[in-house]
Amino acid sequence: MRKTWIAATACTLAVGLAACGGSAPVGATDSPSGEGVAPGERIKIGSLHPLSGGAAADGQQMDNGARLAVEAINEAGGIAALGGAELELLSADTQGKPEVGQSEAQRLIQEGAVSLVGTYQSAVTANVSTVAERNQVPLVIDVSAADSILQQGYRYTFRIQPSSEVLGTRGAQYLAEVSAAAGSPAQSVAILHEQGAYGSSIRDAFTVEAEKLGMTIGPVLAYDPASVADFTTQLTQIKAAGVDVLAVTGYYRDGVLVAQAVDTVEPGLDAVYGVANGAFDLPQFPAEVGAAGEGYFDANYHSDMTKPEMQELARLYQERFGDQIRTGAVLAYDAVRVIAESLENAGSADATAVRDAIAQGEFETYLASTGPIVFNEAGENENAIPILMQVQDGAVKQVHPEEFAEAEPVYPAEPGQQVR
Amino acid sequence: MTPAPERPADGPTHTTATRDENMAQAPDADPTPVAPPVRGRTLPLLRIAAVLGLVVVAIALAYLRSGSGLVVTQAVVTGILIGGIYGLVAMGLTLIFGVLDIVNFAHGAFLALALFATYWLVASYGMHPYLALAVSIPVMFGLGALVQRGVLAGAMGKPLENQLLITLGLALIIENALLLFFEANPRSVALPGDRAVPILGAVAELSRILAFAGAIVLAGLLFLLLQRTRLGTAIRAVAANDTGAQMVGIDTRRIYMITFAIGTACAGAAGTLVAPLVTIEPTTGALFNIIAFVVVVLGGMGNVVGALLGGLIIGLAEQVGALLLPGQSPLLSVFIVFVLVLFLRPQGLFGRSA
Numbered sequence: 001m002r003k004t005w006i007a008a009t010a011c012t013l014a015v016g017l018a019a020c021g022g023s024a025p026v027g028a029t030d031s032p033s034g035e036g037v038a039p040g041e042r043i044k045i046g047s048l049h050p051l052s053g054g055a056a057a058d059g060q061q062m063d064n065g066a067r068l069a070v071e072a073i074n075e076a077g078g079i080a081a082l083g084g085a086e087l088e089l090l091s092a093d094t095q096g097k098p099e100v101g102q103s104e105a106q107r108l109i110q111e112g113a114v115s116l117v118g119t120y121q122s123a124v125t126a127n128v129s130t131v132a133e134r135n136q137v138p139l140v141i142d143v144s145a146a147d148s149i150l151q152q153g154y155r156y157t158f159r160i161q162p163s164s165e166v167l168g169t170r171g172a173q174y175l176a177e178v179s180a181a182a183g184s185p186a187q188s189v190a191i192l193h194e195q196g197a198y199g200s201s202i203r204d205a206f207t208v209e210a211e212k213l214g215m216t217i218g219p220v221l222a223y224d225p226a227s228v229a230d231f232t233t234q235l236t237q238i239k240a241a242g243v244d245v246l247a248v249t250g251y252y253r254d255g256v257l258v259a260q261a262v263d264t265v266e267p268g269l270d271a272v273y274g275v276a277n278g279a280f281d282l283p284q285f286p287a288e289v290g291a292a293g294e295g296y297f298d299a300n301y302h303s304d305m306t307k308p309e310m311q312e313l314a315r316l317y318q319e320r321f322g323d324q325i326r327t328g329a330v331l332a333y334d335a336v337r338v339i340a341e342s343l344e345n346a347g348s349a350d351a352t353a354v355r356d357a358i359a360q361g362e363f364e365t366y367l368a369s370t371g372p373i374v375f376n377e378a379g380e381n382e383n384a385i386p387i388l389m390q391v392q393d394g395a396v397k398q399v400h401p402e403e404f405a406e407a408e409p410v411y412p413a414e415p416g417q418q419v420r
Numbered sequence: 421m422t423p424a425p426e427r428p429a430d431g432p433t434h435t436t437a438t439r440d441e442n443m444a445q446a447p448d449a450d451p452t453p454v455a456p457p458v459r460g461r462t463l464p465l466l467r468i469a470a471v472l473g474l475v476v477v478a479i480a481l482a483y484l485r486s487g488s489g490l491v492v493t494q495a496v497v498t499g500i501l502i503g504g505i506y507g508l509v510a511m512g513l514t515l516i517f518g519v520l521d522i523v524n525f526a527h528g529a530f531l532a533l534a535l536f537a538t539y540w541l542v543a544s545y546g547m548h549p550y551l552a553l554a555v556s557i558p559v560m561f562g563l564g565a566l567v568q569r570g571v572l573a574g575a576m577g578k579p580l581e582n583q584l585l586i587t588l589g590l591a592l593i594i595e596n597a598l599l600l601f602f603e604a605n606p607r608s609v610a611l612p613g614d615r616a617v618p619i620l621g622a623v624a625e626l627s628r629i630l631a632f633a634g635a636i637v638l639a640g641l642l643f644l645l646l647q648r649t650r651l652g653t654a655i656r657a658v659a660a661n662d663t664g665a666q667m668v669g670i671d672t673r674r675i676y677m678i679t680f681a682i683g684t685a686c687a688g689a690a691g692t693l694v695a696p697l698v699t700i701e702p703t704t705g706a707l708f709n710i711i712a713f714v715v716v717v718l719g720g721m722g723n724v725v726g727a728l729l730g731g732l733i734i735g736l737a738e739q740v741g742a743l744l745l746p747g748q749s750p751l752l753s754v755f756i757v758f759v760l761v762l763f764l765r766p767q768g769l770f771g772r773s774a
Contacts, residue, residue, distance in 0.1 A: 052596060052599055053703065054701065054703040056599055056604035056702075057603075057604035057605050057606060057701075059604075060603075060604050195749055219746075221746070222748075222749070223749070223750065224749040224750060224751055226707065227707065227710070227711065227750070227751055228750070229502050229505070229697075229698075230498050230501075230502050230628070232494055232497075232498045232622075232623065232624065233491070233494050233495040233498045233499075233739050233742065233743070234742075236490060236491050236494035236495075236622065237486070237488075237491050237743075240488045240490060240491050252606060252699070253606070253698075253699045253701070253704075256606075256608075256699050257699075260625065263616070264616040264623050264624065264625050265494075265616075265623055266616070266623075284605060284606060288606065288608045288699070290610070323605065
């Protein structure tokens with residue numbers, strides 16, 4: 001044991017010293033050329049994501065997305081307003097733990113990060129946002145749904161993805177629109193959702209809007225995503241209730257289990273309909289569940305694959321990392337671009353000036369949305385919306401609203417049946 | 421959590437010769453074996469009957485509550501099948517706890533290792549998932565022996581937290597090594613010919629039924645090994661009283677190593693059997709850890725058959741409880757059952773017989 005401690009201390013010291021060495025020159029900023037940036041000095045952006053632990057797959061994707069954005073900006077000549085200063089990405093691993101995220105955020109700020117990007121899990125983001133606020137360093141949230149994060153009156157926290165209220169409301173509207181257009185409007189909807197803040201806030205927003213649109217909701221079943229092992233009992237309950245549509249809100253692993261249970265129980269639904277579901281719109285999903293996932297819908301925030309530059313980014317990502325890009329990576333990419341453009345607009349690397357530029361700016365996005373990224377008073381992206389995706393022939397296709405559609409929605413889509 | 425070797429003052433004079441149950445019943449049962457062939461079998465029977473009675477009551481209540489026979493049948497079928505898997509995972513854990521007195525936090529990580537080994541064999545050699553058992557069991561057995569001899573042997577007899585921290589560290593190393601080599605994208609293993617099988621109106625996936633059957637076979641084999649072989653007798657002797665076992669000439673260090681290896685091999689078998697049922701990620705094994713610990717305590721620490729029965733009870737509590745308490749986490753009913761058992765019978769439902 002003692003030897004281990006000595007080794008650990010030695011490692012920590014080494015890392016600590018290296019970090020000090022790296023950050024020391026930041027203090028010397030009395031340069032004439034630009035505010036806060038010495039010539040040849042790189043502007044640091046902190047990327048906080050879960051690179052290990054249960055969400056590592058998403059976290060690594062997002063970190064890769066942020067890295068691609070930094071490389072693209074540097075290749076295009078850096079920040080022109082700051083004498084072509086280049087960006088540098090400081091990556092940190094939150095391990096999906098709030099306390100680790102908090103201390104890593106503190107570390108990145110001490111190392112000179114002028115802005116932070118992150119973090120995927122709402123609980124981690126909540127802690128990181130307090131650090132950002134205290135240090136007056138802007139935090140651009142790429143993914144984290146909980147509404148509460150931006151209800152604290154923070155000035156330095158901004159969010160690109162739509163809030164759970166927008167996700168739930170739009171989800172219900174799309175279901176009504178698509179099913180009505182197909183001539184068999186969804187009348188009764190069962191909800192299966194994870195029991196945390198994310199699942200229940202989406203459930204509430206979805207229920208309110210769906211009832212307004214004349215659908216009846218029930219049964220509503222909650223589950224614990226960390227421990228659930230099988231959904232056949234829940235699906236049998238839903239089958240017994242005889243509903244038209246099953247709405248599902250949850251993460252990846254549980255989404256796969258739902259698809260397996262639907263395949264086993266055959267509940268006779270018109271559609272399985274994800275609302276901000278973390279599984280049904282991922283390219284891995286049809287690969288893992290096979291034909292059982294055919295026809296699944298998901299109303300979720302998503303990269304807009306109808307944009308040529310987004311297709312180019314997807315191709316680049318595939319080439320560089322040998323994996324299909326997920327929306328999380330695109331959001332991280334967008335978040336870095338928001339910061340870069342704000343540096344440009346502010347003409348300064350001062351954190352407060354960058355914050356003001358973020359609050360006032362309009363930013364291009366690769367996300368499917370109603371317009372450019374614009375933040376309101378609370379820091380929410382006003383134009384963020386979900387779009388509807390469907391698994392067709394083993395691939396996730398954008399199907400609704402029309403301006404984002406790559407293919408026609410197929411409804412009813414009885415789960416597991418080959419979509420024509 | 422009482423430490424395992426609870427020695428009655430008169431223990432060493434006869435325990436190695438007699439049988440297992442006496443340690444658990446040490447407080448109440450008379451240790452002098454008046455009628456040895458009975459071996460206290462009537463007591464567990466009574467308890468099993470009581471548990472079964474409670475299960476029936478819970479199912480009846482669930483029926484009243486949900487009003488659909490089909491839903492309740494499905495809950496019972498699913499509960500039993502999931503329970504078998506919980507028992508399967510807990511068996512190795514309980515064996516290690518009963519004999520070595522180690523709370524093995526690395527059990528889930530060993531399971532994950534077997535999951536990835538299965539995935540690797542299926543993906544690169546096109547092997548049938550269940551044939552991978554022929555690889556995962558011996559490999560995990562060897563790994564268990566190595567880990568016990570190389571890492572844990574030095575901590576035997578030291579305070580509990582030493583071993584606990586070592587196994588926790590092992591779990592971290594294994595999980596992150598898997599993350600490093602296999603990367604973070606989720607993987608899956610498909611069972612050829614997997615389909616829905618109807619059972620009394622309810623349905624279940626074939627792979628779950630086979631995993632359940634595997635759990636029962638494994639429990640049976642372990643039971644036979646412990647009860648009918650010389651090695652098993654030696655393991656039980658070490659579990660009962662290691663000093664006494666040493667005195668009659670049993671090499672306890674070897675027994676420790678073999679037992680840990682068997683426990684790890686159980687994790688290997690469990691990993692391969694559940695591979696078609698789960699999304700394979702480095703953290704998948706850890707998901708089973710908490711439930712497995714609950715099952716171990718419920719079934720009586722060190723009791724392999726108890727682990728299987730404990731698993732069934734937990735599986736049923738989870739599924740039937742979800743019908744009884746709609747809108748709550750299924751874990752709520754699991755922990756209600758768990759706390760009740762701890763309160764009424766702290767040594768576990770089925771006493772203790774390693």
